[in-house]
Amino acid sequence: MSTIKIRSKRLADYTLVRTLIAHPMETGKRKDDDTGELIPAHFIQTVSFKHNDQLMSQCQMGPGIAKNPFFSYHIKSAQAGDIISISWQDNLGYSDTAEHIIR
Amino acid sequence: MPTTRRDFIGKMLTLAGYTMALAFSKTGLASWAAADFSRQTFASTLKQLFPGQALKETNKIHLKLPRIAENGSVVPITITSSIENVDTVYIFSEKNPVPLIAKFSLNPELDAFIGARFKMQETCDVIVVIRADNQYYQTRQKVKVTLGGCGG
Known part of the structure; x- marks a missing residue:
């Protein structure tokens, strides 16, 4: 199952795009409750957001973004049938991509 | 052959x-700019990211932030701005171990709008810096954190 959920809504002036990524976003400073050992850092470093293959936003982030990162954007002009794609890479080399069609 | x-x-x-x-x-x-996300003070992050740049205080950036965040591990923020030609948005939390939360590049096809959720270690100012036409603008708002989100 994809780790990325994308929702969009066409409004009068813009199109609202909301995206939720399932990711632990461990800072590397948190301790395991049972063993007391540090949980290794594991966080997303880059997220890119494309609209019809055009790069709309590239986000670089540190461990300061909350667990299961949520982002929202406003596209000025989008048509029904346009494709939104979101992809992320984390510090351990994992990555994922998802696409969404605007209705 | x-x-x-x-x-x-x-x-x-x-x-x-x-x-x-x-x-x-x-x-x-x-x-990924590892140096920008290193553990350092807010002042040295600023010096590293914007060397010799003046960050103008402005009221054209609107932050939607809670005044009191009960849980510092999830603080929602919404940034909107009436500044033209915004190309980069930076979010900082002054007293986090890594003060730079995130850096967004924005295509002109997007409105100057970002929504996100981030972590805060303790009560401090949240600073948003926007780059537009090679000028830097900043605004800040204090958020009171009752339960820290960075430690454990």
């Missing part, structure tokens, strides 16, 4: 070249 040693080495070199080019283009796409 028999393969000569010269041919073979030539082909190997071309292949190696392609592999290198591929590898580099990939890291180029996903380049």
